[in-house]
Amino acid sequence: EQGWQTAAFVGSVVLKKQFGFGNGFGVYDDEMPRAGNRLQFREDPERKASIVVDHAIDWLNKTSADKPFFAWVHLYDPHLPYNPPPEFARKYKGRPYDGEIAYTDQQLGRLLAALHAKSPDRTIVAVLSDHGESLGEHGELTHGVFLYDATLRIAFLMAGPGIPAGVRVKQQARSIDFLPTLLELLGGQAPQYVQGLSLVPTFSGKSVPTDIGYEETLYPKMNMNWSELRAIRTNRWKYIRAPRPELYDLAADPRETNNVIRQHNNEADKFELHLKSLVAPGGTEQVKTQMVDERVMTQLQSLGYLSGGGGRSYELT
Incomplete structure (x- = not known):
């Protein structure tokens, strides 16, 4: 509506356009590598960051200089299964997760270099993660089971016009605060239905009322026959609703x-x-679901998003 050039480049089948993620994008690049012949092939559940960044840079170099652009570049590598490229596997022997982070950092550097060459000092850059990773804390491996900060805290970095360098926001910041923050930096305002708050005032040392963060995981209930977990987090406290409730002074x-x-x-x-x-x-309100074919379900299981189950039918919301 505003004349922006928009594109997304994703690294995992969980974000395929068939699930609705492509809405609003002019370009949605979600093709995963394939193996086999024309009669029988399989689509890999993820693709390496180098491939995603290659496609993003190619699109970036073709964008019109007289129109603004928005690009979402999704790098999936720091995620189970941990399988860094050989160079990084050797360098981080016995620490494959660190190897994947280092590899992703390298590829992010390639993207930022191309971005700087295209539009130096005129682009807002944000780096976020959707979750952290537990490497044994509280007995959890990977993420999704518990609601401790090992898996809830994320990288949340921003740079560009209107963002002072070297500032670290000390108060709690939430993922839902990203959109209002970005819109204010662009001279706009978030619609009333958006739940988050702009963090722009915190860049100059002010505070904003982001004191309540809500977290939930339904994975234990849906896949392990355990209880679902819900939590409230503030700057100081974390309360977890569980069969044995927990409260932590952070x-x-x-x-x-x-x-x-x-x-x-x-x-x-x-x-x-x-x-x-x-x-x-x-519980949560009922929403419409759609059936997903068995091939996609197998891919989601291989990435840890679903548990296996003999004869079970699957639905995704």
């Missing part, structure tokens, strides 16, 4: 090893009331 215990719910049950009660105001007693 200022004194950032690794969340000392459950202080007995000493601070009033705080826990307050957060439980807030959770009840956010989530209906019956």
Whole structure:
């Protein structure tokens, strides 16, 4: 509507356009590598960052200089299964996750170099992750099972016009705050239905009321027959609703090893009331689903998004 050139380049089948992620993009590049012949082939569930960045740079070099552009470049490599390229596997022997991070950093550097050559000092760059990774903390490997900061805290970096260099926002910032922040930097305003708040005031040392963060995971319930988990996080506290509720003083215990719910049950009660105001007693509202073919389900299972199940039918919302 505003004349922007838009494109997305994704590295995993979980973001294929068939799931609706391509809405609003002029270009949506989601083709995964294929193996086999024309009669029988398989599509890999992910593609390397180098391929994604190659496609993004090619598109970037073709964009018109007189029109603004927006690009979403999704790099999937720091994710199970950990399989860094040989050079990085050797350098980070025994630490494949670190190897994948280093490889992704290298490819991000390629993208930023191309971006700088195309439009130096005129582009806002944001680097975010959708989740962290637990490498044994609290007995969890990878992510999705628990709601501790090992998996909830993410990289959240921004640079460009209107963003002072070297500033670190000390208060809690949430993923939902990214869109309002970006829109304000571009001279716009977030629609009223957007839940997040702009972090632009924090760049100059001011504070904004992002004191409540909501987290949930349904994975334990859907895949392990455990309880679902929901949590409230503030600058100081983390309350986790579970069969055995947990409360952590993040200022004194950032690794969340000392459950202080007995000493601070009033705080826990307050957060439980807030959770009840956010989530209906019956759970989340029902939404329409669509059936997904078995091939896609196998790919999602290989990436850890679904558990296996003999004869089980699958639906995605």
